[in-house]
Amino acid sequence: MTRGAADSPVSLPAALLSRYDRFSCYNSPYPAHDRGCAVDLYPDSNAGLSPVPGEILATRTVGCPDHPYAVDEDHLIVIDVADDWAGGRGADLVARVLHVDPTVSPGDEIAVGDSLGEMVRSGFFGQWVDNHVHLGFRNEAANPYRASGSLPVVPAVPVAGTPWDGTGTVVERGETFVRLDSPAHPSPGNWATIAADDGTPLDGGLVHYSGGGAYTETDGPLSLLGTEVGTATPRARPVAGGDNATGTADVAWSDVRVRANSQRATGLSLFASRDSFGAKLVFHEGHEFTVGEELTVEIDSGTPVRLE
Incomplete structure (x- = not known):
């Protein structure tokens, strides 16, 4: 891999984005989105389908802000991205998926489009925000649990x-x-x-x-x-x-x-x-x-x- 590639922005392939109706890299106040370091993916159903292939490394449940329109717990799913994803970029990456109540477990192998669970209406959302899958990436040696520290993402679509x-x-x-x-x-x-x-x-x-x-x-x-x-x-x-x-x-x-x-x-x-x-x-x-x-x-x- 080219020197410096592991720390460069992550390209979001057209095949990934085409599975969704809308996306946004910036429309959030939270540190995970600082300077476009994650993408929110809006599907046409409430199914939390995996946007990337790989192996489930961990799942965690966290508390979130208390709002009457939202659940009081959110979830993090950490995925070791398949090596051949995005022209080989996956070899250095773990993915962080949020806002899905996991039905997968560490060690499970998943393909793009496999179910991770149902999306949740998170307390991290504003009331005007529709349900979505949050996707961010870290270098494989980085801490996958901190809210900040993900790599910038760049859509590979016009x-x-x-x-x-x-x-x-x-x-x-x-x-x-x-x-x-x-x-x-x-x-x-x-x-x-x-x-x-x-x-x-x-x-x-x-x-x-x-x-x-x-x-x-x-x-x-x-x-x-x-x-x-x-x-x-x-x-x-x-x-x-x-x-x-x-x-x-x-x-x-x-x-x-x-x-x-x-x-x-x-x-x-x-x-x-x-x-x-x-x-x-x-x-x-x-x-x-x-x-x-x-x-x-x-x-x-x-x-x-x-x-x-």
Whole structure:
């Protein structure tokens, strides 16, 4: 393996991501996602299927924040990744899978798509967050149990940036979120996310989490809806198994506020999607918008709501 490959970002193959409806590398406040060091994978069912092949090394149950909408225990599954995964990159890696109640045991051999158990609605989730499988990677000699310390991940798929004018009609609502019918997906079946004003594809919780990301190697200020929302810093590309990896950048969000029909929102939840789309607005203390209501979203400078 190329010198330095063991410490380089991990490429997420198209075959892995294609099993899911959505993914996000940045849309979380927790240390495991710092600077895109994990990916959340959103399937179309509640089955916790393994995203990687290998051998189960360990399972652990941990307590999590107490919320009425969530369970009070989460779970960690540690997998010794098969050596031939991602062009041989798996030889140096262990994978960390969270938010699945394990029905597997140490020593079990698993293939991609095998059941690890059922996903859980974790207390680590915001109420507006859908159930998902969290995946991160460590070098095989690293401590697999610490929350931080995973390698950066980089999707090996193109992610299109989709322009949005800030308007839309509510087509889905929950107590702490609404989803709009726009922007429309530019090419269903391919990956896309909402774009900054210059076309840069964005990811993350803008601005309720302190940092986000971009699926291109952009550098410098980024704006959305005419307001500067953050500053991008390009990240390294994978050295091994990442020939088709997308260029990425970390984004430090600016101090801005999000409003919908002049009412304060917590932020925008940004992610890459293959089919279902539309802007998702977060209201962590609730809202009164209804399905069918037309919204105009604006962003301006001011003190943001941070949920870390």
